Amino acid sequence: MVAGNWKMNTTPAEGAALAQAVIEHVGTPGTKVVFGVPAIQLTQIQALTSKAPGFYVAAQNMHQEDSGAYTGEISARMLAAAGVDYVILGHSERRDYFGEDDTLIHAKILKALAAGVQPIYCCGEKLNIRQAGNHEMVVGKQIEQALFTLEAEQMRQVVIAYEPVWAIGTGVTASPEQAQDMHAFIRRMIHNYFGQDVAESTTILYGGSVKPDNAEELFGMPDVDGGLVGGASLDAAGFAAIVKAL
Numbered sequence: 001m002v003a004g005n006w007k008m009n010t011t012p013a014e015g016a017a018l019a020q021a022v023i024e025h026v027g028t029p030g031t032k033v034v035f036g037v038p039a040i041q042l043t044q045i046q047a048l049t050s051k052a053p054g055f056y057v058a059a060q061n062m063h064q065e066d067s068g069a070y071t072g073e074i075s076a077r078m079l080a081a082a083g084v085d086y087v088i089l090g091h092s093e094r095r096d097y098f099g100e101d102d103t104l105i106h107a108k109i110l111k112a113l114a115a116g117v118q119p120i121y122c123c124g125e126k127l128n129i130r131q132a133g134n135h136e137m138v139v140g141k142q143i144e145q146a147l148f149t150l151e152a153e154q155m156r157q158v159v160i161a162y163e164p165v166w167a168i169g170t171g172v173t174a175s176p177e178q179a180q181d182m183h184a185f186i187r188r189m190i191h192n193y194f195g196q197d198v199a200e201s202t203t204i205l206y207g208g209s210v211k212p213d214n215a216e217e218l219f220g221m222p223d224v225d226g227g228l229v230g231g232a233s234l235d236a237a238g239f240a241a242i243v244k245a246l
């Protein structure tokens, strides 16, 4: 899978043009291609992807309750009813700027699964944690808290995105070996808790300064199943090149 996270970029007109251009550049993809778009564009991009085999649409966030007095929020039920396929949960920007922790993210994951929207669960360590050599401990705890009460059948619906925070939007990407080591660690954790079958079928994406010129090397690592792409997903030709690298 290659998922683009547009974050808070593009107007509806710009978003429609971007998605259309990517679809034209890529043609029929040999992998799943996901557009993670601003909420206001979900129905519009869904209308495009529903006619383009291999393309899907993702929300960038949702609320953990079904409905109620939560001004400004969107529920999993609404996403499902709008035909949204995936929802990005636990992105480091949600954790840092909106105070989301793994208890809250876990609640959101359960709601998304119950509604039939597949979570793309983001985890990853900050630079000081990596420098102290504690990255496996921190990411391990994130995985455990967010995912380790799910049933195996629920876990099969979850996509994991490992995004070292120090690589997001910085131009500094993890080396292919650093990405592989962490992905293998995450897959071992999934294996130990959910068993081999689930571990092998779980898609683990790498995110953090993925660009057309480093995608092939990163995606070439055995446990890297694709990417969650931020900045480079806003350029149609560049994003298409990343899709083709996979």
Ligand SMILES: O=C[C@H](O)COP(=O)(O)O
Pocket (backbone or CB within 6 Å): 005, 091, 163, 167, 168, 169, 170, 171, 207, 208, 209, 210, 228, 229, 230, 231, 232
């Ligand atoms: O969700 C995507 C990540 O935050 C990566 O962003 P980036 O590719 O701009 O580093």
